[in-house]
Amino acid sequence: MQNLEVVEICAGAGGQALGLEKAGFKHRLAVELDANASATLRRNLPHAEVATGDVADSDVWNPMEHLGVPLLAGGVPCPPFSIAGKQLGANDERDLFAWAVELCEVIRPQALMLENVRGLSMPRFAGYRQHVLDRLGQMGYVAEWRLLHASEFGVPQLRPRFVLVALQDQYAPYFAWPKPLSTTPTVGEVLRDLMASRGWKGADDWARRANGIGPTIVGGSKKHGGADLGPTRAKRAWAELGVDAMGVADEPPAPGDVFKVGPKLTCEMVARIQGWQDTDEWIFEGRKTSRYRQIGNAFPPPVAEAIGTSIRRALRKTGKRHERDVNADQDPIYRVLRDSGEFMTHRQLEKAVGRALESYELERAISALSRDFTVEIRNGSSATAYRLGSFKGFVGQDDHLRHELFLKHRAKIS
Template sequence: MSELRVVEICAGAGGQSLGLHLAKFEHSLAVEIDETAAKTLSTNGRRLGWDMRVAVGDVAAVPEPGEQFDGERHVWNPDDYVGIDLLAGGVPCPPFSIAGKQLGTSDERDLFAWAVELVGRMKPRAVMLENVRGLSMPRFAAYRQWVKDRLSKLGYWSDWKLLEARDYGVPQLRPRFILVALHDEEDARHFNWPKKTPYAGGVGDALYDLMNTHRWPGADAWRRKANQGIAPTIVGGSKKHGGADLGPTRAKRAWAELGVDAMGIANDAPNPKEHGLDHIPKLTIDMVKVLQGWLDDGDYAWNFEGRKTSQYRQIGNAFPPPVARAVGGAIRAALMRDGSPKDLAEAEAEAMQHEPIYVALKAADGPLSAKQLIKAAGGNIHPSEFEQRLGLLSRDFHIKTDGEDEDRTYMLGAFKGFVGQGDHDRHLAFATARNRIS
């Protein structure tokens, strides 16, 4: 097998790392800001004999192009990895999360746009970035289009896809929105999203052996109840919020229907001395691992560093290894040009539609009125909807306006996101709240 190398940013505790390793990628570097998660990744990497360096710190703390690396100010140097086979990462989710405020570019943790600029600097053969389902929603339609436009300008074909973990052997819903980009057109023609390999069974089947560790008499009844569905999306949370529990109110209700107490994480499985038939158990760290795709076989064995809350956060924020393995395998097949090539124009026509007001503004030679913009956007947008779309657009882009009422005109200004600017607001946030950012 030809060796393919990967640099992984925002690597976390290693869910994506393990999946990519199993897809036959070898890590040259992994970068992670959380020290405990980085220790988890390093420890497991050494155990498995990986030839990998793990850099700990802010992934965006890099020298300017051509600047000499300074170990006191910089965490790593992208220029050392120009031409790498794959640039991968799970950049922070809170800027796009439905459970959060969906601040997008206003959130100091937003690194998606910065990662796209990193592509232009490192010139990898392929790119894989994953995030939460929220990024696929209308709120971020213009943001997504900006990403595709920027990658196209850098010479990359790209595509987005919403994948659910349960479709790739994981007993959990967990939708993830994934961007894949390829530099060589022939590689792109050979890329196909991985075929589904759905998990067969429910939560009860997945966790029965662990739940019955101490021969709890309620285990069989619990298994039947828990087999009514797969797990809701596990929420790891951030350092800004609380300890280990299984998510917001809606998620807790879903867990209750499966016979799980979602108000915390247990230290051990139920036992006959303390728990009767009617006990509603909490999950343990080992159970959460299984639901996140660290299954009980040799390929996916993984140990976590830190205390219980830290371990839960590491697991809950991870990209399930089987899903990363599936997507990584599809990328490897494209780079090796396995299979029959596809028509890129046809594939692009089937791609997700984006924000028509943004497209119209971007194509305009000068300022346009609301009526002109609506017409340029296809003419099917009601004036009230126009204002709503423009409001969403203005969260991530500067919109230049002139005039009043019907005479008001609009022009598309600069993208507000962090792409490496030395004077961006994120630097102040990191300087004042470094230990709360995750």
């Protein structure tokens, strides 16, 4: 079967790229900000054009050159939605999710696939998610969010990813989310041969101890120090598996090595835990810390392959056909304010929503919406009223504050 082409933005070190290639897609273009990650992409995708720089910069690439590409994909920056961060969403200069969605209006891909962290699935972003679904619906796409766990696709770590898939109307009925695998290998099973590769005598005992899946690998950003395996809780979980998470090793343990906690992982081992296989022959460019960050921030290839296979079947119309109408989320207050376009009081909102709204619930909802949208508040003599205004996020505006902030912080963005 002839491969389908894909344009991938914020491509990183190619975890999603590798998975999509295995699923039957061929990269026409990959765009990435980090120079080392771009070098990795060029090394491993020699058939693809690789553009380095700000994906939203028209001097880096021209979306109009890729009209009608079968798939537009990407792993846009996670910090705007991360539970570990401030969850600034549309107010974060790194947020490119809504902008990436708007590319569908320009490129008109047959399908869109974007992935991000679990934080985007939280109630805080209900209005943001609905805005995304609304826009895709207006463009003629049927879209759906799904929280997927990498451990359900053969990846030995707790790595939840929130994925958006949208397809043009004619293809949407043929799409079905991939089904989880029945088993997941343990960290010990995946890494035992690498731990023993230099003759370490403790490899078998270590593998028996590492009899579970690991916590989420954290690549981190340029704002922080060197490579390690995550925050304190993650380090404790790694220690229970016999892994010293306080750094990344240059090579596997030697024959006589003895450890208080256990050996550190090498970049090659971290890549295994992310789902790369030896047969992939994927080479990461740059020094150790850069390689580790590239690997740790990647989308696991087996998950990308599973989703990509489902998308390919839909675009080929070989999947089982079923009706899909999923452009709806769970934020009734946003929906009512969006549809009304007028000021609405607490009582009017309750009537429109069809149930009682506690004051704290309404205040929390308005507070969350105010972070991603302009919300006008009018304090009347008898009641406070609210009206939903414009979306604050960057969707391509030339005068958006994002440009100034991006240039100011570019050296620390990864």
